[in-house]
Amino acid sequence: MNDDQVVTAAFERELLRIPFDQIAPLYVVSAQIKSTIKYKRIAASVAEIGLVEPLVVTRDPNNADQYTLLDGHLRLDVLQNQGATETQCIISTDDEAFTYNKRISRLATIQEHKMILRALTLGVPEERLAKALDVNIRTLQQKRRLLDGICGEAAEMLKDKQIAVTGFQILRKMKPMRQIEAAQLMMTMNKYTINYARSLLAATPDSQLVTGATPKKFKGISREQLDLMERESSNLEREVRLVEDSYGIDHLDLVLARGYVAKLLNNERIVKYLGLHHEEFLPEFEKITEREVFAP
Structure with a gap:
């Protein structure tokens, strides 16, 4: 990196407490959303232990006192319903809400596990934490022991994935190398x-x-059939990786080919020739270019 290159921070360094009347949401939280389990869990968590994750906003370029809400619409609605009038926010320097929400990682199973461990380490009682997460004590204890018997490499690969607790219980029955293969x-x-x-x-x-x-x-299903399934799965994995490696080039080739065909169809002489001598090609070219062509 050159010395004169500057990396722009994605967020401002300090949290800012902002009144709700200065925050403009991107959408209204409907009654249907409020009836979901996710919304009810957030409401229970905020009521029991307060706001864990601040809202993310960006400054309005035309009004220094106004902000656009990028992430945290459910949390904002819950706070408003509970009578709050302001909250701490993270200030994003990126004002593209679509870009931000596309890249943000929702709370995955392992991330929730780490959050639970941190809360317990800070002295939050299990009963209170279970109530905040809207789960029973047994489920909370399972989430706390989520990575017991899971090798570090497999946990790292699955750290941002949405996997049920039972999925990790199944992986726990495998030896470390097989856990890594299964995660892959x-x-x-x-x-x-x-x-x-x-x-x-x-x-x-x-x-x-x-x-x-x-x-x-x-x-x-016999043992031999299971072995065959495993080999076929491994072969499929290799084929998928080959497709991933060539996808970019293949897509570019297809875009260029489609553009070339569209350019040909803009030439009346070529269309007339095809209509007279190769009429069967015109419908296929129409499908490729997604346009209707009428031979003169």
Whole structure:
């Protein structure tokens, strides 16, 4: 990096307490949204332990006293309903709300686990924390022990993924190397469901399971068939990676080819020739260019 290059900070250094009448939301929180489990959990958490994550706003370039809300619409609505009139906010230097919300990472399972550990370390009682998260004590304890038996590499790969607690319980039955393979397969296939985790466990050889682990048996499926499924899954993973590697170039080639075909169809002489000698090509070219062409 050159000495004269300056990296602009994404946020201002200090939190700012801003009255709600100076914050402009991007959308209204509807009654349907307020009936969701997510909204109710946020409301319970704010009521029990206060606001954990500040709102994110950006300054209005035309009015120094006004701000646009980028993230935290549900939290803002909850605070307003509970009688608050202001709150601390993070000031973003990026005024593109679409860009910000596209890049922001929602609270993933492992992130929630770390938040729970931090709250417990600070002395928040389990009962109070469970009430704030709108879960029972048993579920809270499961989330607290989420990464027990999970190797660090697998946890790192899944740190920003939405995976059910049961999914981690399934991974825990595998040895570390198999946990890493399973995490890689989940990421490649973009599948983090419990059923997919169970299928990976069922396809895991006994030598790669921890002592005492017994995967659920699938009726009508033999060990040989499970081994075949595992090999096919590995082959599919390699094929997906090959597609990912060439996707950018292939897409560019297709864009250029489509542009070339569209340019040809703008030439009346070419369209007339195709209509006389290769009429069957015109409908296909129409599909490629998404336009209707009439031969003279």
